[in-house]
Amino acid sequence: MQTITILGATGSIGLSTLDVIKRHPDKFHVYALTGNTNVLGMFELCQQFKPNIAVMADEVSAQKLHTQLQSVGSEVDVIAGTDGLLQVCSAPIVTTVMAGIVGAAGLLPSLTAAKHSKRILLANKEALVMSGDLFLSAVADNNAILLPVDSEHNAIFQAMPPSVQAGGNLKAAGVEKILLTGSGGPFLTKPLNEFSQITPEMAVAHPNWSMGAKISVDSATMMNKGLEFIEAKLLFNASFEQIDVVIHPQSIIHSMVSYSDGSVLAQMGQPDMRIPIAHTLTFPERIKSGVKPLDFTQLADFSFCSPDLSRFPNLGLALEASKVGQGATTVLNASNEIAVSHFLERDISFDNIVTLNELCLEQLGSSRPITLDDILELDQQTREVALGLITQL
Ligand code: NAD
Numbered sequence: 498m499q500t501i502t503i504l505g506a507t508g509s510i511g512l513s514t515l516d517v518i519k520r521h522p523d524k525f526h527v528y529a530l531t532g533n534t535n536v537l538g539m540f541e542l543c544q545q546f547k548p549n550i551a552v553m554a555d556e557v558s559a560q561k562l563h564t565q566l567q568s569v570g571s572e573v574d575v576i577a578g579t580d581g582l583l584q585v586c587s588a589p590i591v592t593t594v595m596a597g598i599v600g601a602a603g604l605l606p607s608l609t610a611a612k613h614s615k616r617i618l619l620a621n622k623e624a625l626v627m628s629g630d631l632f633l634s635a636v637a638d639n640n641a642i643l644l645p646v647d648s649e650h651n652a653i654f655q656a657m658p659p660s661v662q663a664g665g666n667l668k669a670a671g672v673e674k675i676l677l678t679g680s681g682g683p684f685l686t687k688p689l690n691e692f693s694q695i696t697p698e699m700a701v702a703h704p705n706w707s708m709g710a711k712i713s714v715d716s717a718t719m720m721n722k723g724l725e726f727i728e729a730k731l732l733f734n735a736s737f738e739q740i741d742v743v744i745h746p747q748s749i750i751h752s753m754v755s756y757s758d759g760s761v762l763a764q765m766g767q768p769d770m771r772i773p774i775a776h777t778l779t780f781p782e783r784i785k786s787g788v789k790p791l792d793f794t795q796l797a798d799f800s801f802c803s804p805d806l807s808r809f810p811n812l813g814l815a816l817e818a819s820k821v822g823q824g825a826t827t828v829l830n831a832s833n834e835i836a837v838s839h840f841l842e843r844d845i846s847f848d849n850i851v852t853l854n855e856l857c858l859e860q861l862g863s864s865r866p867i868t869l870d871d872i873l874e875l876d877q878q879t880r881e882v883a884l885g886l887i888t889q890l
Pocket residue numbers: 504505506507508509510511531532533534535554596597598599600602620621622623646647648706707708709710711712770
């Protein structure tokens with residue numbers, strides 16, 4: 498029996514995780530659920546899953562949830578804030594933490610889970626992109642287990658031999674290339690002269706995946722693939738040259754590994770996050786995820802092409818940042834979070850997401866953060882610079 502904390506329980510990843518978990522009551526005890534300020538969503542989840550603890554982002558939301566739960570006689574404890582998140586990631590009873598918070602807000606809880614030797618199911622790619630080797634060292638030093646939920650990284654993990662799954666060297670295992678696939682998002686063929694008119698509604702309408710707003714916009718700009726390139730480089734200790742991005746609009750192949758003998762192993766499935774979530778929940782055992790198997794006789798042709806960096810300049814920026822180092826990736830992650838949230842608020846145009854990211858990288862990208870405090874300070878500094886720049890765009 499695993500005892501699990503689900504960070505970001507009210508989000509797309511959190512709800513998919515709970516959907517898998519409820520199919521296996523003999524395997525999982527839900528210890529804690531965390532939401533941001535979504536009181537109604539958390540109330541319903543607490544009623545259904547009866548966790549020991551619910552964590553809200555602030556005292557006001559926590560108080561509202563507590564009052565609602567008391568009115569129906571529920572005994573769920575409600576706590577608040579970052580301290581609350583850290584508490585449910587470090588509690589000795591917890592074996593497993595689903596890192597399903599979006600953005601930098603997920604770093605401290607995920608890092609705490611690593612420091613307390615938990616099994617971490619990592620969806621929150623931003624946490625890894627912003628902290629890189631520091632995060633991986635916390636995992637290694639504390640014998641924590643880190644399993645990738647991001648569908649591409651989960652696919653790569655599944656297509657790797659056990660030696661690499663255990664942290665071994667790619668070359669020694671005969672791995673030539675990681676082929677990181679991406680659909681290209683909703684604007685793969687949109688005329689470039691229409692990009693400045695893209696609205697948040699158009700950007701979040703992903704052709705294949707249903708996801709939270711931030712990652713949907715990142716998929717539309719292909720920053721998501723850029724963040725994933727950085728994530729793959731870190732997770733598999735790969736060089737820049739060992740990873741190729743391949744566009745595969747159908748999202749049936751979730752990524753591939755190419756070996757020195759010419760073999761290419763691909764992981765395939767429906768575009769449904771319950772597959773990688775189920776895989777990480779019980780790896781190396783397999784459980785039912787609720788997803789129907791593929792019917793190959795009903796699939797349209799598979800197609801592939803290279804990404805066009807002039808169409809998706811954010812991907813180019815991320816690739817460059819991955820070469821420069823940790824400072825650049827921390828800055829890019831923070832500036833992109835600010836840019837995307839302001840695009841969603843209609844403060845800036847779709848085109849200006851890359852402008853803002855470029856300007857922040859120019860100003861701060863050569864920083865060299867070493868400690869956690871350095872990283873948090875650079876993240877904060879970038880957000881302030883980005884907010885200042887937005888007023889001038
Ligand atoms: P989402 O917006 O649907 O959900 C985010 C969750 O985080 C919510 O529960 C929200 O309450 C919580 N949250 C947001 N800000 C918070 C804060 N400041 N403090 C505490 N909690 C906060 O997002 P999502 O699509 O579920 O994505 C979650 C993470 O998983 C992201 O890092 C994303 O890149 C990654 N991911 C998602 C998918 C997907 O299919 N949705 C696929 C791969 C990776």
